[in-house]
Amino acid sequence: MLEAILHGFVLAFGLILPLGAQNVFVFNQGAVQPTLWRAIPVVITAALCDMLLILLAVLGVSLVVLTVAWLKTVLYAVGVCFLLYMGYLTWRSRPSVETGEAQQFSGKRQVMFAASVSLLNPHAILDTIGVIGTSSLSYTGTEKWGFTISCILVSCIWFFSLSVAGRLAGRLDRSGRMLRGLNIFSALIMWGVALYMASLLFFS
Template sequence: MFEAILHGAILAFGLILPLGVQNVFIFNQGATQLKFLKTLPVIITASICDTFLISLAVLGVSVLVLGSFWLKTILMTAGIIFLIYMGFVIWRSKPASEQQQTNEMLSPKKQIVFAMSVSLLNPHAILDTVGVIGTSSLAYAGAEKLAFACACIVVSWIWFFGLGIAGRLTGKLDKSGRFLTVLNKISAIVMWGTAIYIGSSLLKQF
């Protein structure tokens, strides 16, 4: 049991650690929102989406879904559209000091929609979850498989909350707003880069 938990925790941490659209977006919202509580919609949404994907991967359901050429193509196309749009929104967004005056921060509704898009419409992340976590879970059965899945999910929740807190602390330290301005540009570039990567992968299928 302990081996399954340790395996799941290390595996999940290794997958979630690299810089990606999801991580960048959560950190960005933590830094730009005026209060940590206002970051909770994006953190909780991303955590729930990861819980959903990990559960599907362990159950093997996601393999059947991604096995369909047209479903996979639709998923990739939707992901590209959302990432391009989000890139423009983040690029044009302003740091907290200016947002206090212009009131242009992302609303909870937009946070939830965007968090869902970077979590559920990112084929690269989904394939990682299915290919790595789903495949690794085959080594376990019964209670051990459940423990493995729970460990992956717990690490995901802890990571996203920690990322939001780190972003909030960064936002407090950056009184000038210069760092956040640069962060917004980097976030947008990462999103556009991911969209290009997904687009190139999509074209290779035809």
């Protein structure tokens, strides 16, 4: 049981650590919201979306995405369009905590955008299916649930920690210069991923 829990922890942490649209959005909202609690909607949404993907991967339901060709194509096409749009919004944002010009999303918009960057990211879905879903096949019964719950807890802790880190960065960088630089870098990453996904869509 302990081995399964540790396996789930290490595996989930390795998958969630790389910088991506989801992590960047959670961090940014933690930085620009007036209080940490105002960023809770994005934390909860990101964690719930990850939990959904993990459960689907472990239960094998998400394998449908890999076996139905047109679903995979639609998923990639929507993901490309959304990442291009998110990159545009991120590039245009001019965060400034001092002047109150930071891009403070309402709770509803936080939920919408967090769900989108979580569920419309084909690579995140395929990684979850291919890595977590496949790894879970090694376990049965309580060990399998221990593995699954460990993966889910890593997501919850990670997203809350990201929002706290963003909050601290926002307080230290009152001018918004650091956040502006992060936004530019983030937009370039989103556009790069979108172009890569588009190449897979047209040339694979």
